[in-house]
Amino acid sequence: MNSEDIYKGIGGISPDLLEEAETHNFSVRRKPRILKWAAAAAVFVVLCGVGVYGATGGFTVKKLLLNGYEVKAHISRIPMKAIKGNVNEASVLIPEQYKNYSPYSSLFPGSFYKNVSSAEEAAAYIGYDKLQIPVFPYDHTDNFQVAVVGGQDGRISQIQIMRDAYSEKVSAQNWTTLFTEHYDGDVFDIGFAGDPSAEMQEFTTANKLRCIVFESDAQLAGRKSLTAYITTGDVVYMCHSAFNTADRAEAEKIIHDWAESIK
Amino acid sequence: MDDKELVRLFWDRDETALAECGQKYGSWLRRIAMNILELPEDAEECVNDALLAAWNRIPPHEPESLKAFLGKLIRDIAVSRYRENHAARRDSSLRVMLDELAETVPSSFRVEDEVEANALSALIESWLRAQKKDERALFVRRYYYGETVKSLAAAYGCSEQKMAQIMLRLRRSLKKAIEKTEAVK
Numbered sequence: 001m002n003s004e005d006i007y008k009g010i011g012g013i014s015p016d017l018l019e020e021a022e023t024h025n026f027s028v029r030r031k032p033r034i035l036k037w038a039a040a041a042a043v044f045v046v047l048c049g050v051g052v053y054g055a056t057g058g059f060t061v062k063k064l065l066l067n068g069y070e071v072k073a074h075i076s077r078i079p080m081k082a083i084k085g086n087v088n089e090a091s092v093l094i095p096e097q098y099k100n101y102s103p104y105s106s107l108f109p110g111s112f113y114k115n116v117s118s119a120e121e122a123a124a125y126i127g128y129d130k131l132q133i134p135v136f137p138y139d140h141t142d143n144f145q146v147a148v149v150g151g152q153d154g155r156i157s158q159i160q161i162m163r164d165a166y167s168e169k170v171s172a173q174n175w176t177t178l179f180t181e182h183y184d185g186d187v188f189d190i191g192f193a194g195d196p197s198a199e200m201q202e203f204t205t206a207n208k209l210r211c212i213v214f215e216s217d218a219q220l221a222g223r224k225s226l227t228a229y230i231t232t233g234d235v236v237y238m239c240h241s242a243f244n245t246a247d248r249a250e251a252e253k254i255i256h257d258w259a260e261s262i263k
Numbered sequence: 264m265d266d267k268e269l270v271r272l273f274w275d276r277d278e279t280a281l282a283e284c285g286q287k288y289g290s291w292l293r294r295i296a297m298n299i300l301e302l303p304e305d306a307e308e309c310v311n312d313a314l315l316a317a318w319n320r321i322p323p324h325e326p327e328s329l330k331a332f333l334g335k336l337i338r339d340i341a342v343s344r345y346r347e348n349h350a351a352r353r354d355s356s357l358r359v360m361l362d363e364l365a366e367t368v369p370s371s372f373r374v375e376d377e378v379e380a381n382a383l384s385a386l387i388e389s390w391l392r393a394q395k396k397d398e399r400a401l402f403v404r405r406y407y408y409g410e411t412v413k414s415l416a417a418a419y420g421c422s423e424q425k426m427a428q429i430m431l432r433l434r435r436s437l438k439k440a441i442e443k444t445e446a447v448k
Contacts, residue, residue, distance in 0.1 A: 003364040004342065005383060006437075010406045011338045012384030015328035017391060021403035024396060026419050 058231030085127025094150035130233030135261040155182035169247040266329040273321035298409030299341040390440040
């Protein structure tokens with residue numbers, strides 16, 4: 001026998017041992033790196049850099065050995081009867097897209113976009129009483145839409161408010177997502193698999209909501225990003241900011257203000 | 264797409280199996296190959312070779328775990344590639360890992376055929392299951408995935424020196440387990 005026999009022998013171990021090694025939560029924790037704004041929060045638990053698999057408030061987080069994290073939100077699909085706004089017009093408009101679809105002259109059917117000019121307009125258009133509109137950092141918004149996803153049968157599966165904005169230093173995105181009873185996917189798979197640079201931290205807001213934050217280096221031109229998630233009222237709230245290292249404070253403030261505005 | 268559907272595509276000789284498999288497991292396979300070979304181009308070729316090997320072996324194989332099946336292929340292919348390259352530096356990742364594993368090898372033990380190789384796998388697995396969870400995970404990450412001692416130390420929250428000691432203790436324990444089995448034979 002030689003060392004290669006042992007090496008190959010290890011290659012024959014059962015899949016459950018491989019899975020365990022990828023997801024195991026080591027009992028010894030690394031010293032946390034604390035974000036400045038999060039240090040002020042009442043509770044701050046750091047989960048970065050160690051194997052994590054467990055429920056963290058409204059989320060299930062699985063640390064992958066090789067590819068960052070997998071995150072799933074703990075939410076229920078919202079019954080359509082709870083969505084009372086004009087967004088229901090999409091259940092007529094989307095089937096028409098399918099009916100009138102032409103491969104050479106139409107957008108691919110199944111999505112409907114409504115441009116809005118204010119948070120209040122977006123909330124009224126959807127008409128879901130648990131929906132909140134978190135604060136957004138800039139008055140100027142480049143893109144402010146409600147996106148609706150539906151099927152040929154007119155069933156609406158997903159509704160999303162999307163806002164993008166840019167300052168000279170930081171770009172920010174703010175997505176608020178509702179999954180309806182007709183959504184047939186895995187309940188909100190956030191992802192982050194494929195980004196080995198991602199590190200996750202978690203804090204509790206003044207309103208007792210858990211907020212998970214991913215920091216990633218996987219941006220273009222050496223920029224970093226912070227992406228935060230909160231769930232409440234079966235709605236998933238996301239805020240993303242991309243920045244150069246020197247502008248970190250502004251990016252952190254965007255995340256902080258956004259998180260604290262959700263009740 | 265789940266693994267059963269993927270294996271079905273292989274059995275149906277549907278070439279989309281390769282693309283789907285590459286999409287699902289490509290980065291995972293690439294990282295294992297990279298840990299062994301340290302060369303992105305070689306690692307990429309190994310991933311392609313592993314997918315091709317899977318295409319050639321399924322059927323007749325119908326692996327219960329496609330991930331483990333692919334993991335075994337990529338490790339074997341990466342070792343072969345390593346041998347081919349063999350301007351083998353003494354400090355290459357695989358060389359270091361194999362040198363460490365040499366400490367677990369009792370001189371009398373022989374692995375002559377596949378049956379004995381399978382018996383060795385079963386023995387290692389049995390030994391692994393007797394270890395604490397932390398140490399089991401560390402051992403698999405080091406000697407299956409080829410993760411470096413430095414990276415494991417960072418994940419575990421200890422110094423590299425401490426991690427090297429943990430690994431040394433585990434290798435000695437495995438060697439004893441193998442010797443014990445040999446003595447019973």
